Amino acid sequence: MSAEFANWWPAPLLPRRDGGAASLFFVIAVLSFLASLSAIGGLAAQRAADGWKDQLIGSATVIVRASASDTPDAAAARAAEVLAGVRGVSEARALDKARADALIARFVGPEPLPADVPIPRLVAIDLDAAAPAKPAALAAALKAAGVDGTVEDHGPWAAQIMRGAALARWLAIGLLTVIAAAAGAVIAFAARQGLSARRDLVEVLHLAGATDGFIARLFQLRFARTAAQAGIVGAAAAIGVAAALRQFGAGQSLAALLPVAWTDLAAPLPWPLIAALIAAIAARVTVDAVLKRSP
Amino acid sequence: MSRNPEAESAADIYPGTLAPPVVRFEKVSMRYGAGPPVLHDVSFDLASGSFHFLTGASGSGKTTVLRLIYLGDRATGGRVELMGRDVATLGRRERPALRRRIGVVFQEFRLLSHLSVFDNAALGPRIAGRKPASYRADVVELLAWVGLRDRLHAMPDALSGGEKQRLAIARAVVNRPDILLADEPTGNVDPAIALRILRLLTELNRVGTTVLIASHDEDLVARAGKPVLHLSDGRLSRFDPAARESPQ
Numbered sequence: 001m002s003a004e005f006a007n008w009w010p011a012p013l014l015p016r017r018d019g020g021a022a023s024l025f026f027v028i029a030v031l032s033f034l035a036s037l038s039a040i041g042g043l044a045a046q047r048a049a050d051g052w053k054d055q056l057i058g059s060a061t062v063i064v065r066a067s068a069s070d071t072p073d074a075a076a077a078r079a080a081e082v083l084a085g086v087r088g089v090s091e092a093r094a095l096d097k098a099r100a101d102a103l104i105a106r107f108v109g110p111e112p113l114p115a116d117v118p119i120p121r122l123v124a125i126d127l128d129a130a131a132p133a134k135p136a137a138l139a140a141a142l143k144a145a146g147v148d149g150t151v152e153d154h155g156p157w158a159a160q161i162m163r164g165a166a167l168a169r170w171l172a173i174g175l176l177t178v179i180a181a182a183a184g185a186v187i188a189f190a191a192r193q194g195l196s197a198r199r200d201l202v203e204v205l206h207l208a209g210a211t212d213g214f215i216a217r218l219f220q221l222r223f224a225r226t227a228a229q230a231g232i233v234g235a236a237a238a239i240g241v242a243a244a245l246r247q248f249g250a251g252q253s254l255a256a257l258l259p260v261a262w263t264d265l266a267a268p269l270p271w272p273l274i275a276a277l278i279a280a281i282a283a284r285v286t287v288d289a290v291l292k293r294s295p
Numbered sequence: 296m297s298r299n300p301e302a303e304s305a306a307d308i309y310p311g312t313l314a315p316p317v318v319r320f321e322k323v324s325m326r327y328g329a330g331p332p333v334l335h336d337v338s339f340d341l342a343s344g345s346f347h348f349l350t351g352a353s354g355s356g357k358t359t360v361l362r363l364i365y366l367g368d369r370a371t372g373g374r375v376e377l378m379g380r381d382v383a384t385l386g387r388r389e390r391p392a393l394r395r396r397i398g399v400v401f402q403e404f405r406l407l408s409h410l411s412v413f414d415n416a417a418l419g420p421r422i423a424g425r426k427p428a429s430y431r432a433d434v435v436e437l438l439a440w441v442g443l444r445d446r447l448h449a450m451p452d453a454l455s456g457g458e459k460q461r462l463a464i465a466r467a468v469v470n471r472p473d474i475l476l477a478d479e480p481t482g483n484v485d486p487a488i489a490l491r492i493l494r495l496l497t498e499l500n501r502v503g504t505t506v507l508i509a510s511h512d513e514d515l516v517a518r519a520g521k522p523v524l525h526l527s528d529g530r531l532s533r534f535d536p537a538a539r540e541s542p543q
Contacts, residue, residue, distance in 0.1 A: 004447060010417070010427060015409040204405050207365060208418045209395035209470065212387065292387070295368050 013205065014198070014218050024190045025230045028183060032234025032275055035179040036268030040242045042172025043267055044258035049165025051259070054129075056154040056161065060138065062123040064094075064149040073097065075147060076121035082145040083125055088133030091126040123149070180278055187223050187282040194219060195290050202291075216287040220280050227279030231272030239265050315379050316340035317474055317505045318364055324372030325359050325529075333359045334529045336373065341507060343473070346500040348516045349509040351526035357509035360526070361476045364507070365399050366390050378473065395423065398467030398504075402479035404459045406451040412438065412462055413447045419470040434469060441465045441495060457488035464495055468504070475499055477508045481515055489515055 062083065066075035076094035083092035095103075100119050101112065113119065127133055135153040142149045195202065205215055246260040318341035325334040334356045341347060349357050362368045363375050366382060375382045377393060385393065406415050414421075416438055420430035438444055441461035451459060460480060467475060477496065481489035493515060500506045507524075510516060516523060525533035 005431060008413075008427075008448075010421060011410050011414050013407075013410075013418075013421075200405060201407060203367070204407060204418070205422065206391070207367075207394060207397075207399050208422050208466070209391045210422045211391045214391075214422060295366065 012222075014201070014222050020190065020193065021226065024186065025226055025233075027186050028227050028230035028275060028279075029234040029237075031179050031183045031186070032231040032268075032271055033237045034234075035176055035183075036235045036238030036271050037241065038172050038175040038179065039267040039271070040238065040260060040264050041258060042169055042176075043264040044260045045168035045172070046165055047261060047264075048257060048259050049161055049168065052161045053158050053165070056158040058127050058129055058132065060125045060127060060133075060135065060154060061152045062092075062125065062138065062142065062149045063152065064121045064123060064147060066118070066121070067148060072119065072121045076123055078145065079121075079142060079147045079149050080123045082141050082147060083123060083138060086133050086137055086141045088128045088131050088137065089125055090128050093124050095122045095124060097121070180274070183227070183275060184278050184282040187227065187279045188286040191219055191223060191283040191286040192290060194222075195287055202294075206294075212288065212291040215291060216284050219287045220284045223283040224276040224280040228272045228276035231275035234275075235268035235271045238268050316376070317343045317378055318507070319376040320360075320363075320373065321376075322373040323363065323370045323375055325356070325363065325368065326371050332529055334370075334526075337526075337529070337531045338373075339524055339531060341474075341505055343505055344500070344503050346497070346506045346519075346521045347508070347524055348519065348521055349507055349524045349526065350511060350513075350516055352511065355526040356529040357511075357526055358478055359529075360524075361399070361478050361507070361509055364474070365397050365476055366394055395419065395470050396473045398470070398472035398475045400460070400463045400467045400475070400477040400480045402482040404451075404463045404483075406459060406462060406466070408451050411448050411450055412443055412454070415451065415462055416443075416465040416469055418466055423470070430469075434465075437465050437469055438462075442491075457484045457491065460484055460488070460492055461495065464492065468499060472504065474505045474507065477506070477510075479510055479512075480508060481510065481512055486514070490518070493519060 062079055064072070064076045064079045066072040070078075073094070073096065080092040080094040083089055097119065100121055103122065104113075104119065125133075125138070135151045135155075138151045138153075139149075142151070202215055205218075242260050242265055243262075245258075246262065246265075318339075320337050320339050322336045322338055323334055324332055324336060326332045337356070337360065349360060351357050359368065363370055363382075364377065366377075366385075369383070378396065380393065382393075407418070410418075413434060417427075417430055417434045420434070421427075435444065435447065438447060441464055443458060443462060443465065446454065446458065451462065454462065460483070464477075464480070467477075475496065480496070481492055484492065489512065496506050496508065497519075523533065524531060
């Protein structure tokens with residue numbers, strides 16, 4: 001007898017091929033693809049916001065107005081010299097007239113302004129990243145040196161960017177939640193349909209002494225496995241798309257907006273597990289509820 | 296608990312038997328939803344080790360009686376007792392254990408088409424959580440008893456009607472149930488096979504299994520010479536304990 005059972009192993013109690021299994025696999029794979037892209041996109045958006053914020057927080061601009069006894073260039077040079085000596089400032093550079101003209105050209109046009117129009121000079125400051133100087137300290141140093149200047153610390157811009165980044169993060173989390181809920185709903189529907197289509201099988205199992213838990217576990221494992229497999233396919237597709245964007249999208253506007261790092265591609269890796277977990281819970285809850293109503 | 300005056304007791308049918316009946320119906324009524332009653336005040340006892348036929352025309356309530364015994368439905372009136380337990384008081388978690396003591400055979404076999412002959416027959420021990428090595432020999436022996444020793448790895452679709460029914464019997468008795476219910480077990484097989492199936496059921500009864508067969512095959516019932524519960528329009532019209540001898 002042992003020879004007859006050499007390669008034998010009990011077959012699964014639920015049929016391997018079930019009606020609608022391919023459709024369910026496709027839907028879960030698409031949802032997994034979208035969830036994975038959301039995760040990667042969320043991380044990239046956060047990275048972009050962090051970069052912009054660092055650039056803004058790490059610098060400041062001072063608008064210098066020359067006094068009657070000074071030329072604008074001399075006033076700017078003196079302001080740069082004063083500011084360079086303030087603790088927390090790495091470098092202060094007075095921008096010459098050509099740079100100042102270039103900056104305002106975008107607002108007043110390319111034609112040169114009359115020489116008697118008082119164009120304020122700018123001083124660009126790079127702040128020490130570890131202990132940046134406070135705007136008040138910069139203003140105090142200018143005042144002490146008798147320089148008429150206004151410090152722009154870019155703080156309001158940075159705050160707006162951070163708000164935008166937070167919004168993007170919550171959007172990604174919201175999207176992931178909606179997709180997870182959709183996956184759960186799809187699995188619950190499929191489990192209900194599967195149970196209805198297999199009523200005979202369920203009755204035979206009950207008659208053979210199966211508990212509701214035993215039967216629910218069969219469906220739970222089946223749907224968890226399908227979701228995990230579909231999750232792998234969806235996540236792999238998303239990783240492929242993101243990798244292509246990372247590799248070939250450099251310099252494009254989308255790549256600048258969403259700077260995907262290679263490490264971001266790891267974000268979808270837990271998704272198959274999450275999908276399996278969602279499927280297991282949804283299937284179990286659904287099947288338990290249906291079986292509880294049976295005699 | 297008072298005896299039901301309409302029911303023949305185990306002691307009546309099998310004098311000297313003190314054991315409580317394995318199945319007791321007391322004024323059992325049943326209706327599905329808002330439909331008409333399927334059973335009206337049906338009362339009977341089945342003694343342990345007895346063999347009965349449940350007869351009646353199509354729609355008379357035979358299948359409903361079986362469903363109530365194998366816990367496929369709940370009676371809407373009266374009391375059903377199995378192995379001394381009032382099924383109405385059974386918790387959901389207690390039902391599977393009781394169901395394992397009841398084997399059921401259907402006219403349409405209800406085999407699992409994606410499982411082999413062996414896997415179908417081994418369903419009971421597998422669900423009970425036994426390791427394959429612990430039940431393999433028992434199941435093979437059981438399949439040999441029903442004449443399917445050489446079809447172990449065949450799929451149900453490849454079996455004849457008689458083979459399917461014998462497999463269904465093997466599956467129903469693999470857990471050594473106290474009660475075996477069969478709903479028209481010979482309805483889809485030819486007379487020769489029907490006799491063979493009847494012989495198998497009789498052998499099971501000889502080793503102590505209580506057998507209840509729903510059938511409208513009058514020839515088979517007459518040949519068997521077993522007590523008959525006759526249903527007519529949902530009422531138990533005849534409970535004939537006279538013919539008690541098993542067929543030879």
